[in-house]
Amino acid sequence: MAKDSEKKTCGQVMDEWKEFFWNPRTHEFLGRTASSWGLILLFYLIFYICLAGMFALTMYVMLLTLDDYNPTYRDRLATPGMMIQPKGKALEIVYNIEDTESWDMYVHSLNTFLSTYNDSHQALSNKECTPNELFTQADSGDIKNNPKRSCQFNRTILEACSGLTDPYYGYDVGKPCVLVKLNRVIGMLPGKNNQSPNVTCKVKKDNENAVRELSFYPPDAAFNIMYFPYYGKKSQVNYSQPLVAVKFQNISVNTDVSVECKINSEAIANPTSERDKFAGRVSFKLRINQKV
The missing domain is CATH 2.60.40.1660 (Na, k-atpase alpha subunit.)
Known part of the structure; x- marks a missing residue:
């Protein structure tokens, strides 16, 4: 069990949070530098663009199989309603x-x-x-x-x-x-x-x-x-x-x-x-x- 003398004061905790959000010595925001944030954002941008492209391509290929005037697949009831x-x-x-x-x-x-x-x-x-x-x-x-x-x-x-x-x-x-x-x-x-x-x-x-x-x-x-x-x-x-x-x-x-x-x-x-x-x-x- 930590002694009372080892406990952090409220001011120390606030200082640590402030340093986590922005560290003026290392120029880090939320633990990352600007270049690190730029690389990770670029990665996710390319990832989601590729994901959207694959979805669009899949939809395009599927639409090519459809007939505007006649359903490609339909369940034919033996007895209509x-x-x-x-x-x-x-x-x-x-x-x-x-x-x-x-x-x-x-x-x-x-x-x-x-x-x-x-x-x-x-x-x-x-x-x-x-x-x-x-x-x-x-x-x-x-x-x-x-x-x-x-x-x-x-x-x-x-x-x-x-x-x-x-x-x-x-x-x-x-x-x-x-x-x-x-x-x-x-x-x-x-x-x-x-x-x-x-x-x-x-x-x-x-x-x-x-x-x-x-x-x-x-x-x-x-x-x-x-x-x-x-x-x-x-x-x-x-x-x-x-x-x-x-x-x-x-x-x-x-x-x-x-x-x-x-x-x-x-x-x-x-x-x-x-x-x-x-x-x-x-x-x-x-x-x-x-x-x-």
């Missing part, structure tokens, strides 16, 4: 017929979503295709056939769910419309032997009798194969996803109704996993409240 419009909160469409504000947001959502499907907009942007035929647009070797055309999907195809004849999509009278769409997958051919995949909807077992009549638009409830294959957002800038509208003509009020819509096609694998609730199907809850 499905979604509805309007989505509501957590795929729940709940409203009160007497309360206009409760269903106005669904009407507004459908109007916004369908605005690009107006016939006039489709006529200007897209091509009138031949139904039941794949709209294939192959490239000529290394020459890309871009931008690629897209087929028209006119809003009028949805008839009673187009928002043109009924601006409220049936929500004001308890006969709501729900739009079903298939998620985009580049290069997917959902049809087989010129057969377009179609959509079927059913009420889950809890309330099988809650829905007594469904109407589909187009009437065959199909995604016509003329809208496939899809070539990507950059290749087909004006691509319009085909839609199927489901109108609930006769549904029990004040009841939670669980509905499941799914895609049916020989070219698409049937959903096999209960973990992915959106693979080839979509489930949502519909509840219409009304004073009795």
Whole structure:
């Protein structure tokens, strides 16, 4: 144990720290001379420049392998996902017929979503295709056939769910419309032997009798194969996803109704996993409240 006489005073400690920061005799700053600091800073400068150069070169080589119009690597799902419009909160469409504000947001959502499907907009942007035929647009070797055309999907195809004849999509009278769409997958051919995949909807077992009549638009409830294959957002800038509208003509009020819509096609694998609730199907809850 050091004796009290050997202990350094506060002034001595401060002097040692001052000398460490700057030693006027040796001209050292933090224990190094100017030349020593210069050499070490030069070393790290060259080191980080080389490191940045290697990173830039790696990124450049990687970017050379990418195609601006088609992903080089992608996980192709055996069964594409499905979604509805309007989505509501957590795929729940709940409203009160007497309360206009409760269903106005669904009407507004459908109007916004369908605005690009107006016939006039489709006529200007897209091509009138031949139904039941794949709209294939192959490239000529290394020459890309871009931008690629897209087929028209006119809003009028949805008839009673187009928002043109009924601006409220049936929500004001308890006969709501729900739009079903298939998620985009580049290069997917959902049809087989010129057969377009179609959509079927059913009420889950809890309330099988809650829905007594469904109407589909187009009437065959199909995604016509003329809208496939899809070539990507950059290749087909004006691509319009085909839609199927489901109108609930006769549904029990004040009841939670669980509905499941799914895609049916020989070219698409049937959903096999209960973990992915959106693979080839979509489930949502519909509840219409009304004073009795």
